[in-house]
Amino acid sequence: MNPYLAGVLLGLVLLASFYLTGRGLGASGAMKSVVVYGMDKVSEAHVESSHFYSKYVTGEENPLKSWLVLEVFGVLIGGFISGAISGRLTWKIERSPKITSGKRLIFAVLGGALFGFGSQLGRGCTSGAALSGMAVLSVAGFVTMMAIFGTAFALAYFFRKNWI
């Protein structure tokens, strides 16, 4: 799809989210729910005593029965439908020919870990903080967007073998 058209479509989905729920889109929040759920299974006492985890458990409610978890489940299905329609369903490790698949996967895990960590410190990722935050003209949205993209641009040279 033409990127500008896809952008309008994404913008309309975001607008629908604001109109229906009063909040924008999210992604890292659902991953946090998975982590909180897992920790709660391992040790309830640990979750209750943590200043971080305890914010996200309320009584007997299962942390996976949350708005963002269902939304991200929708992302998975929506992405799959789109990929099926456009003939893009294949098992693949995408990488530059300059690095091995093993290296690509190590970088994927490290990059994911940094993104996951940063998204908690920054109160949201590209979806919840940057994109949704900019749509409501929040300073936090613009600052997070500039910090993410600015850093990635600044470091692009050092990671060029991964991509080009």
Next chain:
Amino acid sequence: MGPIIPVHGISEEWNLLIAFLIGLGFGFSLEQAGFSSSRKLAGMFYGYDITVLKVFFTAAITAMLGLIFLNYLGWIDMSIVYVNQYYIQSAIVGGVIMGVGFIAGGFCPGTSVCAAAIGKIDAMFFIGGSLIGILLFGETYSLWEELYNKNFLGSLKLSSVLNMKDGVLALIIVLMAMVMFWIGERAEKKFGREDIMKEV
């Protein structure tokens, strides 16, 4: 009057169904935009493919203008629409860490889910990494708690900082985006990499 769910008090089941449907649209548009490919996403930072810039800003502008019009028409109560809370340090430090993760891993959380949905194994590893990163933050939270809560400025809007009307700021953002699109399109021509684009 919107937002529908908080204003009208919709049942939990409907709320979760709506979450799923919005996610469906979110995932569909991300995948159609080409965000299920890490090398396409990374193209933004080398200039050979600026899809990220085009989609991200078009989407932000569409929703931003939509909210301004809904508010103008009185169809939405903006006082209960969530405006992200601004903590100066944690927003910057968190954003910088996410930026490193982006260029190293090639995805952000939303795009990694969308890419994993069509079978990208690198995206699945990225998701695994994200869970580890969140766990790491949770386990070491006491070390960051002070930074996390430092300099709280509330639900601060850029328009109030600049002492502008929302509409005027929106117009400036639209014009800035147009300039960025123009520069980006030129970069794509200059740094284009057909060999990469053929593969992704």
